[in-house]
Amino acid sequence: MIQVPGPIPARLEDGFERVLREQRLPAGFPRAVLDEADWVAQVPRLDAKDLTDVPFVTIDPPGSMDLDQALHLERLRDGYRVWYAIADVGAFVRVGGPVDAEARTRGETVYLPVGRVPLHPKVLSEGAASLLPGTTRPAAVWRIDLDADGQIVGADVQRARVRSRERLDYAYVQAAVDTATADGTLGLLAEIGMLRLRLERARGGVTLPTPEQEIVRDDGGYRLEYRMPLPAEAWNAQISLLTGMAAASMMLDAEIGILRVLPAPQPDDLAKVRRVAKALGVPWPEGAGYGEVVHDLDPKNPQQAAFLHESKVLLRGAGYAAFDGAPPKLAEHAAVAAPYAHVTAPLRRLVDRYATEVCLAVAAGEPVPADVRAVLPLLPDIMAATGRRAGAVDRACVDLVEAFLLRDRIGQAFEAMVIDVDERRGGGQVQLVEPAVIARCDGELPLGERVTVRLTQADPATREVRFTLA
Secondary structure, three states: OOOOOOOOOHHHHHHHHHHHHHOOOOOOOOHHHHHHHHHHHHOOOOOOOEOOOOOOEEEOOOOOOOOOEEEEEEEEOOEEEEEEEEEOHHHOOOOOOHHHHHHHHHOEOEEEOOEEEOOOOHHHHHHHOOOOOOOEEEEEEEEEEEEOOOOEEEEEEEEEEEEOOEEEOHHHHHHHHHOOOOOHHHHHHHHHHHHHHHHHHHHOOOOOOOOEEEEEEEOOEEEEEEEOOOHHHHHHHHHHHHHHHHHHHHHHHHOEEEEEEEOOOOHHHHHHHHHHHHHHOOOOOOOOOHHHHHOOOOOOOHHHHHHHHHHHHHHOOOEEEEEEOOOOOOOOEOOOOEOOOOOOOOOOEHHHHHHHHHHHHHHOOOOOOHHHHHHHHHHHHHHHHHHHHHHHHHHHHHHHHHHHHHOOOOOOEEEEEEEEEOOOOOOEEEEEOOOOOEEEEEOOOOOOOEEEEEEEEEEOOOOEEEEEEO
16 A cells, blocks of 8 residues: 655545545444453463564564564574564454454455554554564464475474564665675575575466555655565565465365465466467467566566556455365465465454464364364455455555546646556556556557557546546
């Protein structure tokens, strides 16, 4: 979600509030939820296992307070050891209690340009349960051993007390690596992250090199820019991915749990995307998978940007599969190219707490608690509904910001790339070179080519932006 820096213009603030009302997002927490959260924040379950001597650090966007993960990396004689501490929300939240019941209606934290609608009350998500530096916290601590190539050779998880040493951000980590001053965990993060990215590519996994929209201050106003994620963000994401893969393997072996799944692309969709690649001059070597094709593409190149946009059809249809007994028919996530589970963001996503509880029980050789077991089959529908709502909020807020920033430029011409063509209705979508806007455009559009377009509509009230070929 893009963020608006500095004071928020009244028209934008009103627009964001309208989005909240349209999507029926809660304005606050019921009194019973706040009361329970205040109480359990003072009396968490702190397990006897003490790992406060492990020098964990967190890596998050600047200003983040809901810190789900802390990591420490070690080099072994023949590989690596990943220590990954995940906020133990289960040490505070009672299944079936007021906080849990409210979390089931929310599903996940919803982010807006001016704040968030949190999954849990802030006394937990930004306080007692967050892995803030210098504080002792309950955590579900994963210990994952990798061989010299970065492959998982062993994984375990247990409850323990931890204490993070520092709260770092991606720019700091990237600068340390780029200036060769990164040592210990930060140096190994780059090393392990690149190994895991290489393995992802080899098994056919997909990480799309897509830019993000970012609002920056500009001469008393604002402008939209494109920002490519830093390599450090990809390295950090690989630690989360390998933990999710280890969790999925653990649950499949135990024949109980909940997976994040994505079906393989339909043959017709794959054939269409191959035709688009050929038409746009995007190389697709014989025998290469989709992940290998997109790995090195440049979204600044018009043809490659169009291909990346068109090929997203291959990544649609993600969901969750709960099972208690035989594994589900669909047990893999096509973009990960392996079984995968969400376990690393329990402060922000409901399903992660329940999947973590399953893994903790399995790793300890204990039965999965009956109350956890009873909720598992409910989670796919909960997460699907709340995920759709979060996606709608994200799209509406981006549309609003784009319309607001372009509202005084009706009639102006812009350079753009054609990234989508609507063969049925005509027109399509263009991605402006500057500012960072993606919007509908009318006219006969040549896919993957650079064109000049003229702004015909930018209405913050309807959140609609529209162009036509100039």
